[in-house]
Amino acid sequence: MSPINYISHLLLLLLASVCSAKVFNSVGQLPTTEFDFVIVGGGTAGSVLASRLTEVSNFTVLLIEAGPSNANILDSEVPFFWQNLQGSRYDWNFTSVAQPALNNRTLAYARGRVLGGSSSINAMFYTRGSRDDYDRWAKVTGDKGWSWDSLFPYFLKHERLTQPADHHSIVGEYDPAVHGFNGMTFTSLPGFVQEIDPRVIQASSGLGGPFQFNIDQNSGTPLGLTYFQGTIGNGTRSSAATSYLGANVVKRPNLFIVLDTFVTRILPVTQGNSTKPVFNSVEVLVGGNTTVLHAKKELILSAGSIGTPHILLHSGIGDSDELKQLNITPTLNLPSVGKNLTDHGLIDVSWVANTTSIVDLINTNATVRAHFLEQWKETGTGPLGNGFGNNIIWMRLPENSTAISEFGDPSAGVNSPQYEIVIAALGTSSTGDHLVGVGNAIVSTASRGTLSIPSNNPTDAPLIDSRLLSSEIEMVFARESIRSARQFMAAQAWNGYILNELPATANATTDDELDAYIRETVISAWHPVGTAAMSATDAGYGVVDPDLLVKGTTGLRIVDASIMPFVIAGHTQTPVYVIAERAADMIKDTWVF
Incomplete structure (x- = not known):
C-alpha cells in the first residue's frame, strides 16, 4: 500500500470510529466511495462475509443491501409467522415464466429483500443434506475442500445449537457429536410439542424400514424419520442478520452497511498489462441517478441465485451472442451464467383429523392467536415458537426400482434422499375440519432451467425458468412421495385420529391421476441454486473456479x-452459511500477509 493510500485508509477508519451511524439508508451518507471489499447483497452469505472479514481490523468492508433493515419485523421474529413474509414488502416478489410441464402455470418465487435476505423470511429449516452431496461438489470441482469431511468443521463453526424454547429434554432426539455449540447461528429442536408428535414416532416404530427413526438428519446420513432442526433460538428466528450482524459486529469501525440500495451492474477497468478484465466497481441506482462505488481488493457478489446472474448479465458477463441481442456490450464471454438453474418442487397432501386442539385455531380465531402471541412475547414459548412441522422423513426409491434403471438417478449417492416428507398439524380448513398434512419436496432433481433477462434495463424483473418437474424421474419421485405419505398416515398409530384424506388427492390413485394433481398444484420450494456454478479450474464450462473467483x-x-x-438433497440455507464461512477464510488467506 502506498503512503498516500495508507494515510487515506487510516483517515477512513478514524472517521468511522467517530461516526455514530454505521448503517446508512443511502450511499450519499457514506463517508467515502472506496473500500477494501464491497459485498453486493446483505443476505445469508453477504452477512457472513461482512462479519468475518471485519474481524481483520485493517480491512474496510461495505455491505450493500437492496432492502430495509430486519429490525422490528414481528413476522420475521416469530417463527410461526414466516408465511406472512412471502408476498410482503420484504420479498422481491419474483414470478417464474410459464412452466410447460406444469400446465403453463407461473410460480411465485419468494426471495428475501431485507437485511439477512432469505434467512429473514424462510421457514428456518436447518438441514445440511448428505455427505454424498458435498463429495460430489469436491469431485466435479477437483477441490477436496468442498467435500463433507473438509466442510464439517465449518458446520460446527457457524452453529450454536441451544435448548428448545420449552426446555424439554432432547436426549435421544439428536446426536451432539455432529453439532456446534459456540457458533453464530442459533439452532434448536422443536420448542413446542404438537399433539401429533407421539403418533408420528409410534408410526415410525411400527412401520420401520424406510420410515425407521434416525437420531440426527444432520450427520451426513439423513435417511429415515428425524426431528426437525431449525434456525431458531429461544423461540425466535435466528437469521444471518441477527446472528452475524449483531450489535457487536455492526459497531465495528471498519464495517459499513447501506440499505435500500439497488445495484444495477458491476464495471470493468483497464489495469496495467492485465490480460483479464478487472472488476472493482459497482454501479448503484439512487433516485433515478447512478453512483459508482469502488473495491480496492475485491468485489464480491452475494446477491443470490436470482440476483447474482441478473447483475452479471447486465454487466456484460454471460453468453456474448445473447447479450448482443439485448444491446448489452459484452465484457466477458461466460455462456454458463444464468444456466444450470436447479430447484425443488413442493406438493401438499392433507388429511382430516379427529381432534379439537385449540392450537389449530391460531390462523382462524383472533382471540386464540392473540393469546398465543402474548405467551410468545412474554416467554418465547408456545406454538408460535415453531416454524412448521416437528418431524421429517427423508426417503429414496427402493434400490431395485425400475424407474432408476430406466430414467437414471440424479441424486448424489446412496446417502442422499430423493424426496422429503414433512409432517405437521395444519390448523383448520374452510369447513372447520382439523387437518394433518404433509409437504412432499422433490429434493433430487434432473431438471435444469435458466435465469435470463428480458432487456438491457436492470430494473426489469429477471426471467426465471426453473423447468420444475420437467424430467420423468422427478415425476416418479413426486408420485412415490404421495404414496409414501399415504403409507405412513395409514399406520396403526393413527387409528381413530386420521379420518380421511381430502378429496383433492384421495381420488388420485393411478399414475396419470397423481400426475394431474402434481402438475396442477406443485410449487417452488424456493431453493434455486446453480446459476453461477463452480467447476474445475480447467473446465470449459461453469462461472467460478473452486476458489469462487469468476473465471x-x-x-x-x-x-x-x-x-x-x-442442489443438495435438503433445504439450502445451511450450505450457504458454510460456503460463506469457507469463502471468508479463502479471502483472508489471500489478503492477510
Missing part, C-alpha cells in the same frame, strides 16, 4: 447459492 476475471468473486454445481 477469466481479476478482483471478482461470487459467494452465495448460485455457485452450487448441484
Whole structure:
C-alpha cells in the first residue's frame, strides 16, 4: 500500500470510529466511495462475509443491501409467522415464466429483500443434506475442500445449537457429536410439542424400514424419520442478520452497511498489462441517478441465485451472442451464467383429523392467536415458537426400482434422499375440519432451467425458468412421495385420529391421476441454486473456479447459492452459511500477509 493510500485508509477508519451511524439508508451518507471489499447483497452469505472479514481490523468492508433493515419485523421474529413474509414488502416478489410441464402455470418465487435476505423470511429449516452431496461438489470441482469431511468443521463453526424454547429434554432426539455449540447461528429442536408428535414416532416404530427413526438428519446420513432442526433460538428466528450482524459486529469501525440500495451492474477497468478484465466497481441506482462505488481488493457478489446472474448479465458477463441481442456490450464471454438453474418442487397432501386442539385455531380465531402471541412475547414459548412441522422423513426409491434403471438417478449417492416428507398439524380448513398434512419436496432433481433477462434495463424483473418437474424421474419421485405419505398416515398409530384424506388427492390413485394433481398444484420450494456454478479450474464450462473467483476475471468473486454445481438433497440455507464461512477464510488467506 502506498503512503498516500495508507494515510487515506487510516483517515477512513478514524472517521468511522467517530461516526455514530454505521448503517446508512443511502450511499450519499457514506463517508467515502472506496473500500477494501464491497459485498453486493446483505443476505445469508453477504452477512457472513461482512462479519468475518471485519474481524481483520485493517480491512474496510461495505455491505450493500437492496432492502430495509430486519429490525422490528414481528413476522420475521416469530417463527410461526414466516408465511406472512412471502408476498410482503420484504420479498422481491419474483414470478417464474410459464412452466410447460406444469400446465403453463407461473410460480411465485419468494426471495428475501431485507437485511439477512432469505434467512429473514424462510421457514428456518436447518438441514445440511448428505455427505454424498458435498463429495460430489469436491469431485466435479477437483477441490477436496468442498467435500463433507473438509466442510464439517465449518458446520460446527457457524452453529450454536441451544435448548428448545420449552426446555424439554432432547436426549435421544439428536446426536451432539455432529453439532456446534459456540457458533453464530442459533439452532434448536422443536420448542413446542404438537399433539401429533407421539403418533408420528409410534408410526415410525411400527412401520420401520424406510420410515425407521434416525437420531440426527444432520450427520451426513439423513435417511429415515428425524426431528426437525431449525434456525431458531429461544423461540425466535435466528437469521444471518441477527446472528452475524449483531450489535457487536455492526459497531465495528471498519464495517459499513447501506440499505435500500439497488445495484444495477458491476464495471470493468483497464489495469496495467492485465490480460483479464478487472472488476472493482459497482454501479448503484439512487433516485433515478447512478453512483459508482469502488473495491480496492475485491468485489464480491452475494446477491443470490436470482440476483447474482441478473447483475452479471447486465454487466456484460454471460453468453456474448445473447447479450448482443439485448444491446448489452459484452465484457466477458461466460455462456454458463444464468444456466444450470436447479430447484425443488413442493406438493401438499392433507388429511382430516379427529381432534379439537385449540392450537389449530391460531390462523382462524383472533382471540386464540392473540393469546398465543402474548405467551410468545412474554416467554418465547408456545406454538408460535415453531416454524412448521416437528418431524421429517427423508426417503429414496427402493434400490431395485425400475424407474432408476430406466430414467437414471440424479441424486448424489446412496446417502442422499430423493424426496422429503414433512409432517405437521395444519390448523383448520374452510369447513372447520382439523387437518394433518404433509409437504412432499422433490429434493433430487434432473431438471435444469435458466435465469435470463428480458432487456438491457436492470430494473426489469429477471426471467426465471426453473423447468420444475420437467424430467420423468422427478415425476416418479413426486408420485412415490404421495404414496409414501399415504403409507405412513395409514399406520396403526393413527387409528381413530386420521379420518380421511381430502378429496383433492384421495381420488388420485393411478399414475396419470397423481400426475394431474402434481402438475396442477406443485410449487417452488424456493431453493434455486446453480446459476453461477463452480467447476474445475480447467473446465470449459461453469462461472467460478473452486476458489469462487469468476473465471477469466481479476478482483471478482461470487459467494452465495448460485455457485452450487448441484442442489443438495435438503433445504439450502445451511450450505450457504458454510460456503460463506469457507469463502471468508479463502479471502483472508489471500489478503492477510
